Amino acid sequence: MFKTIWFLNRLMHRHSGVSKHRSVVRLWSNAAEGAVAPPADCRITAEQAIRLWAQHFTLHGISEPLLSSQYIISHVLGEKTLECVQRKRLRDTLTDRERERVWELCSKRLTRMPVQYVIEEWDFRDLTLKMRPPVFIPRPETEELVNLVLEDLRLIWGESHTTDLRCLEVGCGSGAISLSLLRSIPQLRVFALDQSQTAVCLTMENANRLGLQDRLDVHLLDVIKGADAILSKCNPVDFLISNPPYLLSQDMETLQTEILRFEDHSALDGGFDGLSVIRPILALSSKLLTQRGAHIRSTWTESGCHRHACLPGGCPMPSSNHSAADRGDDAGVALFRNPL
The missing domain is CATH 1.10.8 (Helicase, Ruva Protein; domain 3)
Structure with missing residues (x-):
């Protein structure tokens, strides 16, 4: 039996167009x-x-x-x-x-x-979500992450499993990931947390608009400072998912003006090595993931795969990768395995 952890990079795309009008x-x-x-x-x-x-x-x-x-x-x-x-x-x-x-x-x-x-x-997969600054705007790559999670869950639990599932999302933002999973998995209940009050309120607003609020618990908690509070409020979960900050602090100034001026920097700045939030997420996962049945306990988080070697000795290391090299960058999903 294994715990599994996936990481995925974010990408930014640009398009341009120009036309003229004499008035x-x-x-x-x-x-x-x-x-x-x-x-x-x-x-x-x-x-x-x-x-x-x-x-x-x-x-x-x-x-x-x-x-x-x-x-x-x-x-x-x-x-x-x-x-x-x-x-x-x-x-x-x-x-x-x-x-x-x-x-x-x-x-x-x-x-x-x-x-x-x-x-x-803005649309995220099959959902239309309300957006409000400075809550981080979900990118298309996060849709890919959700698709991969759903695909892996089908392989783990089968197409027609009836067992109730529990999930923890760290850093829910607008609620895109949690709500998309809730829409796709009727047996799922999600415990979501964010360190931003604006994000917590926006997630609940979107949940209410979509009629998914009954299977969602949202709390204002910081994974870095409030691990004990999270453990006291959150029951054991079957899998954990997150879109954490992973950029190096020194790289923040290179971001687009739109991002720097309007989006929450704490949703992007991962500290001096990009792992300041990822470390506590991994530490938390070992305490919250269930050991019931023959299921594979799972944790997915988005991140820059090239920095996995920087993870401390107590954290699981990748055993395989879903590469995105064809896109010309280091994006990808790394699969981590850690014996229970």
């Missing part, structure tokens, strides 16, 4: 002055607004300018993506309220606020 000068001059509302005499279609703001974002060095414009204007039109907006609707002139709302949200994006915070929601 943009009037709008740009107002934006530079910090205007919240567009000029009263401005008549513009949704299609024109997308092109206009994409170029405006490009000139101001905003990352993903075209996608930013498309997401914001689609949101104002009541859809998630541009593909969901009817073609005729794109060619219609925006109402005064729609135009004001586009201007308001795009002005926020000009401050480098991430689109997820601007439109106050």
Whole structure:
């Protein structure tokens, strides 16, 4: 029987796009002055607004300018993506309220606020989650982590197991991981914790919106300072999952302005060696994981795989890896095995 621990890296992707519109000068001059509302005499279609703001974002060095414009204007039109907006609707002139709302949200994006915070929601797998700064925005790579966890759990417990399962998530943020697992596993109960009150509240808000609150317990606890409190509040669990900070402190200043200005640094800064939170998570797992039946006790956490050799002697070391070398980086999922 073994305990297993998986690690996965985060990735950041950039896209760009630019287009032109000859009537943009009037709008740009107002934006530079910090205007919240567009000029009263401005008549513009949704299609024109997308092109206009994409170029405006490009000139101001905003990352993903075209996608930013498309997401914001689609949101104002009541859809998630541009593909969901009817073609005729794109060619219609925006109402005064729609135009004001586009201007308001795009002005926020000009401050480098991430689109997820601007439109106050984002999709994670099959869930739509509310987003609020500075709670860390879940990345696509975390979706991959959840998929891998679900795949491994199916191998461990089978497709149709009926046994109730218990999970601990350390650092729940918006609740993306916990809620996605709860949606996928009807027999699961999750104990989630975070050191941020804003994150705890946002996780509960998302749980209530999705109707998953009855199988979720969320607590304001710090895994570094509150191990005893966690042990006293949390019953033994079958597996543990986390998306902890793993960046070296010295690398924080190299992050995008959007991240540095708006997202919670404590969700990214892993200390001088990137392991300041990972160490207590591993120590906690040995005390909380159950030993019932013939199940494999499991712990998954996202991290930079290249630093596994830095783990102290008391922590399990990787025995295999799910590599992401084809993406040109050191991302991957390392499988750790530790005899019980």
